[in-house]
Amino acid sequence: MTDGSWVTIISLGVTFLFMMGVPVLLIIAYWVIGCSFVLGLTLDNMGAELLNVFNKGFALLAMPLFILTGDLINKSGIARRLSDFAYSCLGWLRGGLAMASLGACGLFAAISGSNSATTATIGSMLHPEMVKGGYDERFSAATAAAGGTVGIIIPPSIIFIVYGFLMNLPISDLFIAGIIPGTLMVVGMQLACWIICTLNGWGYLIPLQLNRVLKTAFGAWLGFLAIGLVLWGIYTGKFSPTEAAGVTVGFCIAAGLISYPLNKMMGTHKGDDREVTEKGWAEMFVVEGFTIPEIPSIVVRSAQITGILAPLIAISVVMQQILSLLGAQQVIGDFVTSMGGPYAVLFTAMAIVFIAGMVLESLPVTIILAPILAPIVTSPAIGVDPVHFSVIFLVGASIGFITPPYGLNLYVASGVTGVPYFRLLRYTVPYLAALFAVWIFVALVPDTALLLLPNR
Template structure:
């Protein structure tokens, strides 16, 4: 291994342990790597600009803006009401309704922390009033967060599609079955929790209440239909879909539900701009770092080292999943994907893993990493919303984590789970 490669690896771990923000870490190491290679420093600026020059990345600000507008526009509350009116009378019904709302909102926001924040802020107090422990409510809000990155549209899926040069539409489809499998597992946990803990059941609201809930929330239900229907119907690309979603959510929030006032709009725009700027800054510096890493041929070296441990694809996948899950809990998802993409693609090619399956496996591992104690970011979001300690939320989280780890196993070892739906649009 070259001196530059050693500096990059050691420097990455040291700077992250010292608490330097990931974007500054990657940018600094990229500059040091170029300096050690006597490369022209202007290359750094070229690589930074190249990181923003991919057309598909335009989908990110659109989906981020759509998510914020929908959250402020009252869509999450209406989705919860629809789900609660349908299944709230069942054992664990309100918890199941939370899972359903998280599934729908995940299909809107495309972000794990955003889903956790939206569902947690709406449902935590309601669940507690109905007999659920506050820690369980916080854990449930944390657990539904990864659904936002599994079920399309998913911002990490967009980024991986750009990095791996794979179809974003197929990657979106690859996440649907794993996302629904996780949601089904959460429903089972909701039922068992309510039965074991003796959570009081609410009365049947009747078909009239269901009809009213659907009528009040019909525009919220149509949001994923408009976005995903347009993509798979060939009406517009994922990038165009993000802008359509933002415009649609604006019209619904301002003119139909009238919960997004003109006074709130500048704050929503500022929030989305701040989030988009952070994401794009990380991507830019990660692209520059990845260029230096590729020049040092680190991906092929790491792949060779990994394959030297064993040539058994089952064991290699197990090692990869453990590595991705651990990294997802300590490193920003987008940064980790950019840093590791060339290595993961090389290993995937060596063991004959389908690129779409690999992309789904990577994104889902990182999504689950965001809820894994003690450093998962969504865990901090839920704790801050509920005012609970991290360890309290984590203690109630383990059944949900078992479900999510099981989904990772399905994605890794049962190819049709991620490849069947994408095969329908070949």
Template sequence: MSEVAMVLIGGLFVLLLLGVPIAFTLGILTAVGIWMADFNPMILAQRLVAGSNISSLLAIPGFILAGDLMSAGGLSRRLVRIASVCFGHLTGGLSMATVAAGTFFGAISGSAPATTAAVGSVMIDEMEKRGYSRGYAAGLATSIGPLGQMIPPSIPMIIWGVLAEQSISKLFLAGVVPGLIAAAGFCVVGYLYARRLGIPKEARASFGQLGAAFRDGLWALLAPVVILGGIYGGIFSPTEAAFVGALYSLIIGLFVYKDLNWRTLGPLFIQSMRTTTVIMFIIVVAYGFAWIIASEQIPTQISSALLSITDNPFLILLLLNIMLLVLGAFMDTVSAMVILSGVLTAVGAQVGLDPIQLGAMVVINFAVGMVTPPLGYSLFVASSISGLSIETVSRHLWPFLLVLIALVGLIAYVPAITLWLPGLVG
């Protein structure tokens, strides 16, 4: 391994351990690597511009804005109400309603923290009132966050599609079945929890209550139909769908539900712009870092080292998933995917892994990282909403983490879970 490669890898670990923000870490190391490799310094500026000049990345601000508008515009609250009247009468029904609401909102926002925030802000207090412990409710709200990264549209799927040069539409479809499996697993956990503690069932909703909830939430239910139907109906691209979703949410929030008003839009747009700026800043500098490590052939060397341990595809996949789960707990999803994309695609090609299956596996591994300490963003959101410490929420996460880890194993070793739907749709 070259001197430049050793400095880049060693510097990455040192700066992260020192607590330097990931974007600055990657920017510093990219500049150092270009200087040590004696490249023209202008390459740094060129790589940064190239990292921002990718049209598919325009979908990210669109979906972030759409998620924020749906939360503030009352769409998420109405989705929660529909889920409650449908599942509340079952054993563990309020848990199931929370999962269902998270699944619906995940089909709109594309973001794990946004899904946790939108559903958890409504359901944590409600579950505590009905006999669930606040820690369990916060743990469940944390765990449904990754559904926002599995159920399309998914912001990390967009980023991986750009990095690996794969079809974003196919990656979206690859996340549907895993998302539904995770949702079903969370419902089973909720059923067992409620049964063990003897939490009473809610009264079955009357036809009138069901009708009222669906009438009130009709426009919210139509949001994923508009967004995903437009993509797979060939009406617009995933990038265009993001802004169609934002416009739809704006119109419904302002003129139908009227939970939005013109005074609240300014702060809401600023909030979305801040989130977008953070993500795009990381992508831009990580793009430059990915270029310098590729020029030093680090991905090839790491994949060769991994393959030298064993040539058994089963063990290679096991090691790969363990590595992704560990890194997901310590690194930001966006920067981790950009840094590792070259390594992961090289290893995937060596073991004959389908690129769409690989993309789904990577994204869902890092989705698990969203709920695990120390850098689980959904965990931070749930802790803030519930008023509980990170440690308290983490203690209630383990049954949901088991579901997610089992799902990761299924995705790695049962290709049909991620490839059946993309193949069916064609």
């Protein structure tokens, strides 16, 4: 048989394994090893390439640190305080608690950089509150899943780190470029949420009280400080993304350890915003915190997630080498460029990203497609700015988190809320419509990504 026939057989075999639920890391590894033998590449080559990825990957050090940051702010209670603040601001609107959960997802994403962590944290905290507040449990779970999509867009973003590493772009520029599009995603989903809740009469209203807003804002000061620390350090150039991640981890550990004994002296804050007016200002000053013996378990959980992502990045870089040898980049490039004008090429690339996002997680989508599509779309003939396209690419990839058949956030939301996966699908439609509208707007208006960049 020809090499092409063997590659086809290997590809069909790993596709079957994927459908059977084999992890994506093993799927890519099996494909890489099989194709390496077909093409006459030695396993030594794969080992050398894997080693080179991490030898050159200083920027990737930020990834485990931001993952750890997300776990620390969840354990310390900072995430709860951010959601309390969002609810105090939006609870007077119909669907205010659901809208607040979307806002809380945006705030949490501005510290953690992870979509699944955002969905799991906010979903586990606010889904029971939403159900008690008169919302349909399926809609509540779908809201948490949709809110998590901004986790990879609002800086800091783990996937922006990977994209910048692969495409040799300044990660700090990518972080800044994600601020406006991520905010637009949150606002767009909140508008869709308000419409659905108004039509169905879901949610209890609470009065908009200045005292409540000020107290919850004061209670969330550690979260705001962490967000401001990251954005200020990166925007001003004081920190590289990796340094910003390290500083934020140190800040969150210090905040958690100092708050725990202070919280014990003042009394535990239960995190229910509807009772916040009964709390004293001193009690709002500190979060729940954690103890030194609890830190190893937090680190181990973060390390487990890093242990999944890091090998996937490495093996996918080897996959890029094999795809290049097979001519896949040339085939896809010729197809995209054959579409004609700049807008046709751009929207074709977006369609490819969306379709891939339906069946793959954002990390393999980025690693496989970004090196193929980005050079085409950012070429002088098409003229899209590389940073602008990075945002277009990743907003499209983020939509895949709530798009079947994969929909990682749907699985996460189902796991933390107990609502079956297929019962969530109907209630993701309004959020998908909102995200598509924002995606098209971001693609057509470059300033949504480039406006805040100081050198553009």
